[in-house]
Amino acid sequence: MAAARRGLIMLLLLAVVAASAAEEAAAAFKTVYAFGDSFTDTGNTHSTTGPYSFGYVSSPPYGATFFHRSTNRYSDGRLVVDFLTEALSLPAFLPPYLSAAAANNATNGVNFAVAGATAIEHDFFANNNLSFDITPQSIMSELAWFEAHLRRNPAAAEDIGDALFWVGEIGANDYAYSFMAAATIRPKQIRTMAVDRVTTFVEALLKKGAKYMVVQGLPLTGCLPLAMTLARPEDRDNISCAASVNAQSRAHNRRLLAGLRRLRQKHPAAVIAYADYYAAHLAVMRSPATYGFTEPFKTCCGTGGGAYNFEIFSTCGSPEVTTACAQPAKYVNWDGVHMTEAMYKVVAGMFFQDASYCRPPFSAVLARKKKDQQSE
Ligand SMILES: *[C@@H]1O[C@H](CO)[C@@H](O)[C@H](O)[C@H]1NC(C)=O
Ligand SMILES: *[C@@H]1O[C@H](CO)[C@@H](O)[C@H](O)[C@H]1NC(C)=O
Ligand SMILES: *[C@@H]1O[C@H](CO)[C@@H](O)[C@H](O)[C@H]1NC(C)=O
Numbered sequence: 001m002a003a004a005r006r007g008l009i010m011l012l013l014l015a016v017v018a019a020s021a022a023e024e025a026a027a028a029f030k031t032v033y034a035f036g037d038s039f040t041d042t043g044n045t046h047s048t049t050g051p052y053s054f055g056y057v058s059s060p061p062y063g064a065t066f067f068h069r070s071t072n073r074y075s076d077g078r079l080v081v082d083f084l085t086e087a088l089s090l091p092a093f094l095p096p097y098l099s100a101a102a103a104n105n106a107t108n109g110v111n112f113a114v115a116g117a118t119a120i121e122h123d124f125f126a127n128n129n130l131s132f133d134i135t136p137q138s139i140m141s142e143l144a145w146f147e148a149h150l151r152r153n154p155a156a157a158e159d160i161g162d163a164l165f166w167v168g169e170i171g172a173n174d175y176a177y178s179f180m181a182a183a184t185i186r187p188k189q190i191r192t193m194a195v196d197r198v199t200t201f202v203e204a205l206l207k208k209g210a211k212y213m214v215v216q217g218l219p220l221t222g223c224l225p226l227a228m229t230l231a232r233p234e235d236r237d238n239i240s241c242a243a244s245v246n247a248q249s250r251a252h253n254r255r256l257l258a259g260l261r262r263l264r265q266k267h268p269a270a271v272i273a274y275a276d277y278y279a280a281h282l283a284v285m286r287s288p289a290t291y292g293f294t295e296p297f298k299t300c301c302g303t304g305g306g307a308y309n310f311e312i313f314s315t316c317g318s319p320e321v322t323t324a325c326a327q328p329a330k331y332v333n334w335d336g337v338h339m340t341e342a343m344y345k346v347v348a349g350m351f352f353q354d355a356s357y358c359r360p361p362f363s364a365v366l367a368r369k370k371k372d373q374q375s376e
Pocket of ligand 3: 237238239243246250282
């Protein structure tokens with residue numbers, strides 16, 4: 001009896017906490033600017049013919065779960081950045097920069113992320129003969145797009161200090177491109193350059209007046225079916241993923257975090273949170289069932305069966321793969337590289353609600369914004 005009562009009180013308390021968290025989120029930011037690659041792109045890409053023939057994003061079954069049509073998002077539904085705009089109660093998802101919607105109405109922000117984007121500038125890959133038809137954009141071209149946006153929208157330029165800057169994961173393509181080309185460039189050089197570009201980018205935003213930022217690290221790129229298919233079968237870690245690839249992401253994130261620490265010291269008026277994609281992804285891979293997943297490794301929209309249900313020349317949306325698995329919500333991975341909406345939702349929840357996956361916590365970013373607003 002007492003236990004039941006305690007349980008009820010606990011539930012009520014949780015409800016109060018959840019309601020106030022939602023209210024706090026709703027009041028905090030009215031404008032979001034997002035950057036990154038295909039994990040964050042809400043439609044800037046359009047059938048870019050990437051090196052892994054991921055050129056079918058405009059075809060079904062992309063978008064099947066939520067939008068019921070392709071929106072050129074690389075998933076069956078919403079991405080982490082979509083759950084962000086929902087958490088902030090913005091009236092709409094962020095329009096992709098290249099869309100008419102962004103040109104006509106960017107009231108609540110713009111998404112500059114584009115699939116295939118690298119951290120390092122495209123010329124570097126081209127000059128090293130790594131340029132097989134890859135997306136020409138990098139994080140620096142996204143910065144140029146943002147600058148063009150500000151020139152067209154003087155009001156947005158004035159309110160830059162009120163916006164939330166969401167820097168999605170970026171850099172995974174840099175490692176992938178050099179790997180695919182059997183490059184002579186050492187991963188360490190890619191890492192040094194890639195992290196340098198990301199921190200330069202973040203600092204450029206800070207210098208323009210950005211005050212609230214969330215920067216994501218790399219996920220467990222070694223757990224993506226693509227990486228596991230390409231890696232040697234003996235190259236495995238304690239969660240059965242490609243050990244060398246995960247080690248690369250780990251090293252990248254460590255260096256990125258050090259860079260962000262330096263930026264925090266240099267720009268104390270800004271709050272720069274680190275969203276630990278790697279830790280979030282690791283928690284799911286260690287214990288998929290806890291998060292509702294029964295298939296941590298199999299591609300939902302793929303073919304070939306086996307451990308990964310992934311074939312590099314017959315990917316999701318190609319004429320050979322026009323249907324997805326029956327229950328995408330049970331799968332972590334959507335198309336061999338990108339996640340399902342269900343996984344993005346789990347990751348978003350971890351970033352927004354769980355202090356161990358975002359440092360400082362997302363709630364602290366919101367609280368800081370509120371406090372700054374009140375003292376204005
Ligand atoms: C711009 O978009 C927002 C959100 O979708 C909407 O509330 C607002 O009315 C739009 N403004 C104009 C001028 O269309
Ligand atoms: C790239 O290829 C061109 C033409 O094959 C060659 O001349 C050049 O030396 C190569 N560059 C590098 C960095 O390997
Ligand atoms: C297990 O593997 C993951 C992914 O490679 C790594 O991050 C983690 O440190 C490993 N844990 C141990 C105890 O070795």
